[in-house]
Amino acid sequence: MNTPAVDVDTATIPAVPPSPQAPLQLDPAVSVDALREGLAELEARDITAWFGDHLVLDRVSLTMPAGGITALIGPSGCGKSTFLRILNRMHELVPSAKLAGEVLLDGEDIYDPSKRLIDARRAIGMVFQKPNPFPAMSIRENVLAGLKLTGTRMRRSDKDDLVESCLIKGGLWNEVRDRLDAPGGGLSGGQQQRLCIARSLAIRPRVLLMDEPCSALDPTSTRVIEETMLELAQEVTIVIVTHNMQQAARVSDQCAFFLASQGQPGVIVEHGDTSAMFQSPQDSRTYDYVNGRFG
Numbered sequence: 001m002n003t004p005a006v007d008v009d010t011a012t013i014p015a016v017p018p019s020p021q022a023p024l025q026l027d028p029a030v031s032v033d034a035l036r037e038g039l040a041e042l043e044a045r046d047i048t049a050w051f052g053d054h055l056v057l058d059r060v061s062l063t064m065p066a067g068g069i070t071a072l073i074g075p076s077g078c079g080k081s082t083f084l085r086i087l088n089r090m091h092e093l094v095p096s097a098k099l100a101g102e103v104l105l106d107g108e109d110i111y112d113p114s115k116r117l118i119d120a121r122r123a124i125g126m127v128f129q130k131p132n133p134f135p136a137m138s139i140r141e142n143v144l145a146g147l148k149l150t151g152t153r154m155r156r157s158d159k160d161d162l163v164e165s166c167l168i169k170g171g172l173w174n175e176v177r178d179r180l181d182a183p184g185g186g187l188s189g190g191q192q193q194r195l196c197i198a199r200s201l202a203i204r205p206r207v208l209l210m211d212e213p214c215s216a217l218d219p220t221s222t223r224v225i226e227e228t229m230l231e232l233a234q235e236v237t238i239v240i241v242t243h244n245m246q247q248a249a250r251v252s253d254q255c256a257f258f259l260a261s262q263g264q265p266g267v268i269v270e271h272g273d274t275s276a277m278f279q280s281p282q283d284s285r286t287y288d289y290v291n292g293r294f295g
C-alpha cells in the first residue's frame, strides 16, 4: 500500500502509556503464565517495500513470537532496517517510500486505515543504533519524555515510581539513582543507550524494535544491554537487527536470515530457532553467512 508522510515527532514515541489498570511494576503474585498471556505476537505478511522505483524487499513474511527475541541477520543492504522500520510504521517517514503487505500486532493490521499511526508507535517502540537521548534534558526528564509526547498526565509520585521502574528494567538504576537531575548527555554511550531503552519502556510498549543497539558500544556495555534484553523479553516481544553473530546466538530465540542477491530485492532465505540456524542451517548461504564466510 502507499502510505502518507507523517509527523516526524511521533517517530520518537516508543510505546503505550501506563494506565491504572496496567501498572508497570508487576505484582510478584502474578504467575509467569499470566504474564506471558499479555505478550504480543507480531506477524509480517508479504511485506514488499520500495524507495522510489527501487524494490528493496519482496514478499517477506515472518512471525515474531510473543515474548521471544527475534534476530534479523544478513549482509549490509539486504533490507533488515527497512523491514524493522516497517514494523512500526517508520518506513513511511521517507517521502519516496512505499510498501505493500500487512503487519499484524496480535492479529490486527497496524496499517489498516482505521488504525492510528500514534497507536502503532506507542505499542511498538524503537531503540536506534546511535543512542539518542535528549542531551540537555535530565535523566529523569528523558525517561518521562514519551509521556509528554503522548499527553499522558501522572502524579509526581507515580512519575517517580515510573522513572525508577524503567531505569531498573533498563539496567541503569544503580548507576544513576543519585543523579536523576543530571543531563542525559553526560552519560557514557552505553549508559545513554540504556537510558533510551528506559525511555522506550516508560510508555509501555508491547514490542521493542532494536536496530543494532550495541554497534556503537564497547563489549562491557554490550553485555549489559544483552542482559537487559534477556530480562525484558519476559514482558515485551523483542526484534533486533544485529551484525554480530555471537550476539544473535547469545540473545535470540529465533533468527531470520535476509539476503539480497546482486540487483535483487531482499528476501528471507531461512528462519528458525537460533540454535538450528547456527548448528544445522538448511541453506548453504545461511551456513556460509553465520560462519563468517561472507557479509
Ligand SMILES: Nc1ncnc2c1ncn2[C@@H]1O[C@H](COP(=O)(O)OP(=O)(O)OP(=O)(O)O)[C@@H](O)[C@H]1O
Pocket (backbone or CB within 6 Å): 051, 056, 074, 075, 076, 077, 078, 079, 080, 081, 082, 083, 094
Ligand atoms: N532512505 C532511503 N532512501 C533510499 N534508499 C534507501 C533508504 N534507506 C535504505 N535504502 C536502500 O534500501 C536497501 C536496504 O537498506 P537497509 O538499510 O534496509 O539494509 P540493511 O540490511 O539494514 O543494511 P545495513 O546492515 O547496512 O544497515 C539498500 O539498497 C539501501 O540503499
